[in-house]
Amino acid sequence: MAQTISPELVAARIDRPLVEIEDFDRVVEAYWPRVFRFVLASLRDRDAAETLTQDCFMRAYKARKHFRGEASVNTWLMRIAVNLVRDAARNRKLQFWKRTRSGAVDPAEILDCIPDQGASPEGVALMREQVAAVWSATEALPERQRTVFLLRFVEDMDLLEIANVTGISVGAVKVHLFRALHAVRKSVGRLR
Amino acid sequence: MNLHLSSEHIAERLAGGGGFEAQRHEAACPDCRAELARMQTALEAFRRSVHAWTDREADIKIRSQSSLFAPHRPACPRLRWALASAVFALVVFIPMHKAAIDRQREAQAAEDALLLERVNDHLARRAPLAMEPLSELQSSSMISLQEDQGGLP
Numbered sequence: 196m197a198q199t200i201s202p203e204l205v206a207a208r209i210d211r212p213l214v215e216i217e218d219f220d221r222v223v224e225a226y227w228p229r230v231f232r233f234v235l236a237s238l239r240d241r242d243a244a245e246t247l248t249q250d251c252f253m254r255a256y257k258a259r260k261h262f263r264g265e266a267s268v269n270t271w272l273m274r275i276a277v278n279l280v281r282d283a284a285r286n287r288k289l290q291f292w293k294r295t296r297s298g299a300v301d302p303a304e305i306l307d308c309i310p311d312q313g314a315s316p317e318g319v320a321l322m323r324e325q326v327a328a329v330w331s332a333t334e335a336l337p338e339r340q341r342t343v344f345l346l347r348f349v350e351d352m353d354l355l356e357i358a359n360v361t362g363i364s365v366g367a368v369k370v371h372l373f374r375a376l377h378a379v380r381k382s383v384g385r386l387r
Numbered sequence: 388m389n390l391h392l393s394s395e396h397i398a399e400r401l402a403g404g405g406g407f408e409a410q411r412h413e414a415a416c417p418d419c420r421a422e423l424a425r426m427q428t429a430l431e432a433f434r435r436s437v438h439a440w441t442d443r444e445a446d447i448k449i450r451s452q453s454s455l456f457a458p459h460r461p462a463c464p465r466l467r468w469a470l471a472s473a474v475f476a477l478v479v480f481i482p483m484h485k486a487a488i489d490r491q492r493e494a495q496a497a498e499d500a501l502l503l504e505r506v507n508d509h510l511a512r513r514a515p516l517a518m519e520p521l522s523e524l525q526s527s528s529m530i531s532l533q534e535d536q537g538g539l540p
Contacts, residue, residue, distance in 0.1 A: 232441035308439035325429035376398040383429050
């Protein structure tokens, strides 16, 4: 039996992002962890991640009147976050002498967060090595490849969503992702 | 023909795509299947650990902030307070200082007016101060002379 969708339901679905954006406190509450996760995983600096996440929501708040609901709130916010991360990465490149970051993340902290799920000690050790390899490989990636990789494998976005967020074509997303995966595979492959 | 999946095919499979040929090869080749499984396990562990770690960090950050939109780490709170105090002092003390100056000016003007009045009085006198008793004496003798001569009409 074919399902019919009422026009009201269609309109409600289209307007959902617009309705969602009206309660901005709720938007912050719902999306803050996600944006913070992406920014922190990209920059690996707590202070910078906190500042940029706040900046992201400030920009979104100021620009909320211009939000037309064409994309989801998540896509819209992630687009702002991606731009901020890109700018921060560029600035950091220019300020190459400022390498000593006060909020820099210790990779051991991430390894301590690996859920063991009842694995054997050997299994946990292997998982720690694999995660460390992926972590160090992604750190060495160029900014665009790292962004695409994190959006795909940490944020679970599909290629079209990544293209929308980054503002590049799906083909270009694929190229960046394949290059990133090649580098990560090489890093994980060394464990054998 | 290649014996195993190319790096691109593996990347495509990991990214969630891959054509029919690649899938068929994966099903038939234990090496490629193992490689894909190993990478999928590593990527899944990476995803979970990043989620767990950043969730913990976000939780700490959110709990440490009284408001999400509170200004983040002011550059120098002491400087801010000093500036605010300076502005407050300017706002309070400038009108007070201005009022004091106005009062001083008014007092000066009153003093000047009094002095001017005294000068005018002084100039209005017919004789110098030292000769005033004489002029008074002269005027009283003139009156008594007129009375002696028959009085006023």
